[in-house]
Amino acid sequence: MVGLRDPSHLLPPCGGVSSCPACGHKGFPASGCPCEQEMPQASPRDGEITSKPMVLFLGPWSVGKSSMINYLLGLDDTPYQLYTGAEPTTSEFTVIMHGPKLKTIEGIVMAADSARSFSPLEKFGQNFLEKLIGIEVPHKLLERVTFVDTPGIIENRKQQERGYPFNDVCQWFIDRADLIFVVFDPTKLDVGLELEMLFRQLKGRESQIRIILNKADSLATQELMRVYGALFWSLAPLINVTEPPRVYVSSFWPHEYQPDTHKDLFLKEEISLLEDLNQVIENRMENKIAFIRQHAIRVRIHALLVDRYLQTYKDKMTFFSDGELVFRDIVEDPDKFFIFKSILAKTNVSKFDLPNREAYKDFFGINPITSFKLLSQQCSYMGGCFLEKIEKAITRELPDLLGSIGLGKKPNVLSCDITGCGENPKNRYKKP
Numbered sequence: 001m002v003g004l005r006d007p008s009h010l011l012p013p014c015g016g017v018s019s020c021p022a023c024g025h026k027g028f029p030a031s032g033c034p035c036e037q038e039m040p041q042a043s044p045r046d047g048e049i050t051s052k053p054m055v056l057f058l059g060p061w062s063v064g065k066s067s068m069i070n071y072l073l074g075l076d077d078t079p080y081q082l083y084t085g086a087e088p089t090t091s092e093f094t095v096i097m098h099g100p101k102l103k104t105i106e107g108i109v110m111a112a113d114s115a116r117s118f119s120p121l122e123k124f125g126q127n128f129l130e131k132l133i134g135i136e137v138p139h140k141l142l143e144r145v146t147f148v149d150t151p152g153i154i155e156n157r158k159q160q161e162r163g164y165p166f167n168d169v170c171q172w173f174i175d176r177a178d179l180i181f182v183v184f185d186p187t188k189l190d191v192g193l194e195l196e197m198l199f200r201q202l203k204g205r206e207s208q209i210r211i212i213l214n215k216a217d218s219l220a221t222q223e224l225m226r227v228y229g230a231l232f233w234s235l236a237p238l239i240n241v242t243e244p245p246r247v248y249v250s251s252f253w254p255h256e257y258q259p260d261t262h263k264d265l266f267l268k269e270e271i272s273l274l275e276d277l278n279q280v281i282e283n284r285m286e287n288k289i290a291f292i293r294q295h296a297i298r299v300r301i302h303a304l305l306v307d308r309y310l311q312t313y314k315d316k317m318t319f320f321s322d323g324e325l326v327f328r329d330i331v332e333d334p335d336k337f338f339i340f341k342s343i344l345a346k347t348n349v350s351k352f353d354l355p356n357r358e359a360y361k362d363f364f365g366i367n368p369i370t371s372f373k374l375l376s377q378q379c380s381y382m383g384g385c386f387l388e389k390i391e392k393a394i395t396r397e398l399p400d401l402l403g404s405i406g407l408g409k410k411p412n413v414l415s416c417d418i419t420g421c422g423e424n425p426k427n428r429y430k431k432p
Helices: 065-073 107-112 119-124 166-176 193-201 221-235 263-282 284-316 323-332 339-344 357-366 386-407
Strands: 054-058 093-098 103-106 132-137 146-149 179-184 209-213 246-249
Touching: 054 065, 054 166, 065 093, 065 146, 065 179, 103 107, 107 119, 107 132, 119 166, 166 193, 179 263, 209 221, 221 246, 246 263, 263 284, 284 323, 284 339, 284 357, 284 386, 323 357
Parallel strands: 054 146, 054 179, 093 132, 179 209, 209 246
Antiparallel strands: 093 146, 103 132
16 A cells, blocks of 8 residues: 555645645545545554454433443442533543543543554544543453443534534444444434434444433333334434344433332343343454454455556556546546446455445545556565455454354353453342
């Protein structure tokens, strides 16, 4: 992969005022500066591969996301409990992780530390880093998992009012989350534009999504049934899958349940949620291997596409041809030259894995086609071929590694003694 170049002479000025932190180009579109599109998705760094499982909390404002984290970690009435209230209180992305003592870490420090998995967040600019904060807590559960609290969605707030690309930041966390809790309460079931955008970003991650209907003990039985149905009615158009995500119904805070409510049901729901969380922790290695293999597939497809663009360019070039015009024709209409269809002809490439054609216009605007070599020219007698090594990792080595881990595990055995939830998870704050 070639290095970044100054794209200012290649890109027409846009109407925006954003400035790319990588190249300084101003006015790039909402999808991001083209210089960041070296790959359809950025390469994972070592810190991301070795990081702990991440649990992401999303949802409207004041539905109880921060209260839920305080409750799960027992942070209530401690100096480091997350601030909660009836008004929108969380304006930062808060990362709660393990540490030897209670400690607050500024976002700029987290991004500068290459050993952490959050250094790629620096690309979203200083305005965002000021809205990023880390909290280290000496909690046993955090030895195995990291929680991320997010600002609540406020439908009447425009993106530019936040001062940073909120949806892009959310997408970064969504792509790396092992479990995603989308929290609602009985008073905030309406789906607006920003929440609809969020669910579009969650597309393809349905297996990681869990819906939380919080503050359930504030309703009588009949009202709770109506709210539960209304929640599914609101979300049905946004989650277009055969099997809907799991919905947990309870009140995740340290207060006693309201009288004359379904206490037994709420308590069982909390235990199920802890078991679900524990299962994610137990599957950490499998998820990481799957994550690496998924990225390897993207790399293979990207390499095949670039190779096909280059081969088409070489086939169309003649002694009298204008190289720039020839390649512009190819980039503007790749279907005319069967660029993507030729990749699908390979039996191990799915049409659902192909990236957006528009992304390659930006990609080749920064990386001239003449800077690449054909894949057939990147083979050596001693080192072999790059593409063959990726194919071997995807089809044999990573699946074999995944199988060896599965053989060494006992099925359906929870190890809550590791996570700190106990052999039989219980609500620490409520009397039996």
